[in-house]
Amino acid sequence: MQLIKGDIVYSSQDARLIERKDSYLGFENGKITGIYDSLPEGEHEVLDRTGCLVIPGLSDLHLHAPQYQYAGIYMDEELLEWLEKHTFPEESKYKDIGYAEKAYGMFVDDLAKSETTRFAVFGTIHRKSTLLLMKKLSASGLKGFVGKVNMDRNSPEYLIEKTDDSIDETKAWLDEAASIDGVGPIITPRFIPSCSNELLERLGVLATERGLPVQSHLDENPSEVEWVKSLCPWSRSYSDAYDRFSLFGTTPTIMAHSVWPDDDEIALMGKRKVFVAHSPSSNANLSSGIAPVRRFLDNGIPVGLATDVAGGSTLSMFRMMTSAIEQSKLRWRYVDSSLRPLTFAEAFHLATRMGGSFFGKVGAFEPGFEADILVIDPSMLHTTLYGDLSPAERLEAYCYRKPGEGLMDKFVAGRRIF
């Protein structure tokens, strides 16, 4: 068994912060064995990180790997201008495997150095580049899902597929992806405006037949919602349109954003257990709005946090935690004062345990959970109160003041990343 000694913090099933100061976190064969007050008997490999925080890794439920290159630039532009001027031209570069090699190398290096241990990532429409991305992520030791993107309408000529080609390429991609360790494929229609009914239908069949997870975008901003209404006059809602194609929880599903769902959609999401990838940085950057996270939770909808690079401008999931809290307070103030804001404990719960549950037993330190572990040295927090702060208070101060600094060790399913 391996043991890490430190100040352990994780989230209970009901979103309370569990703190175990100066304790030992045990794991073997990639799984957590338990938390011990003192060194258990027997031969163990002990990593002494006394005074450091030991927390579960964070799950980023939605980000676009090919957009990382321009993260944090051109943020003054609105969604459509931004897509046409930057997103689509940049994504088209990935038909060149040489470019993908270089750019995905940078992306995977930076993601590996970050607090993220699990991910649900969009690639591009390009099969070979997407496979390359999966292999690079696999080699880094991080775990998660990557999707080859499908898009056959309302897209520029240089970044569009014919419907048959889109399906054929997806099948070829799935065959080749099967041998990649730790990084699985996820069916990824970009969003309804860029996928024909036929493409959506065939992707739904593929996901259902092969038992594959699904990811897409939902209700990001009001004009997009109107557009979907005009494209799918036969559907009750954006969610219903996905649902008619078996792309809404028939298999495990992540929908990014969901800033503007109506009541029926919320009911359907709760019924189908569709995960919301809440992306606060992106939703502010692109002027989308603030997602009703409290309503999701009250309706039994699983919610994780997401950077949504490059709508979001940073890979930092710690910053997503505090952004989610800040935005929930502004939503309380301006939109719905009957729904209380998120607490720090809740934001941590979404970033670790609830978001992690998309990947199995991930995001907590109970026996049998996968050993996704971050060790943080919080001694850069200069305060006279330091000695009196509980581990959870140190974690809160760390996330607000110095997010991402002082990362000492990172393990995914027991494998050391750094």
Add this chain to the structure above:
Amino acid sequence: MQLIKGDIVYSSQDARLIERKDSYLGFENGKITGIYDSLPEGEHEVLDRTGCLVIPGLSDLHLHAPQYQYAGIYMDEELLEWLEKHTFPEESKYKDIGYAEKAYGMFVDDLAKSETTRFAVFGTIHRKSTLLLMKKLSASGLKGFVGKVNMDRNSPEYLIEKTDDSIDETKAWLDEAASIDGVGPIITPRFIPSCSNELLERLGVLATERGLPVQSHLDENPSEVEWVKSLCPWSRSYSDAYDRFSLFGTTPTIMAHSVWPDDDEIALMGKRKVFVAHSPSSNANLSSGIAPVRRFLDNGIPVGLATDVAGGSTLSMFRMMTSAIEQSKLRWRYVDSSLRPLTFAEAFHLATRMGGSFFGKVGAFEPGFEADILVIDPSMLHTTLYGDLSPAERLEAYCYRKPGEGLMDKFVAGRRIF
């Protein structure tokens, strides 16, 4: 003359980003002399920072030095609970000069290491601790204003003054503060609820007679605004109440927050040229709301950015820039879609030139401006686009992705801080 070679970015008077790639920024006797395309003739001390960004220092127009110790903790609580449980007990510790020595030491060390070069800081009611803070800030080389706080009503017994004592201590503080270099005194009634009419009146006389600047809080949240209405039934508004005591622009004045001003107040602020210290992190953390920054600018009101530690949870002014932009986009979405959001260039303008103007010719690189300079190595930005990005695009990406990292050099009025 000293010269720094690098990629120079600063804000023009009309808030455009001026970029001078691979150029020389010259300064001597604490003042900018100019920007040169090539090395000027003569004997010069040249700091070669080729490839680095060279930008003006940032001005933090509002923060509470004694609250730094708990920055980023207890952020789930609401304003009044938070003041009573944490703010007032912590501030009361500063009657002990030994505690102030330790705590202000940490604060000044961290502020000196940050991107902030100029500040307007609240101390506590304690004269000696406030003088100690001023001396420590002076020794650090940073420049700005510090206020001994005045409060004689609606405050806990352990943190309140009698009116006469408050004025006497303020006068004694002003006498002792006169000899401190680079850090000046600023008259600091905490806010109207904690200052009697008599105290406000006498502080207004003191500020006017001695030509001293003023700082306080204004229109932070709706219940506070209601409270001020009930305390000052004779005033037309919160702003008008300050104004009747000559504390609203009679001398240079900073008002923190101003999230909920009415139209008359905006007109008065524009007329009196009262600076708004816009504090986006704090206004979200304490669920206050989003200040109408565009309205301020359209009405000729000078606006700077502020961390408002510890309502704000970080000393990072770079993060205030991106928070201000994000919040302006959410305000556009939820409150007033006729007022366009802030651009990156505007946020940079507020953080450097417009906020800096409270301190004189500060925050730009035109001849005669004070030489407040930051040098940043942005090479941690991993992107294939790096070589093609202009200095301003690199600065934008830096502020969003890696705020506060890679600070190489910092000068205030030509004096090297690190």
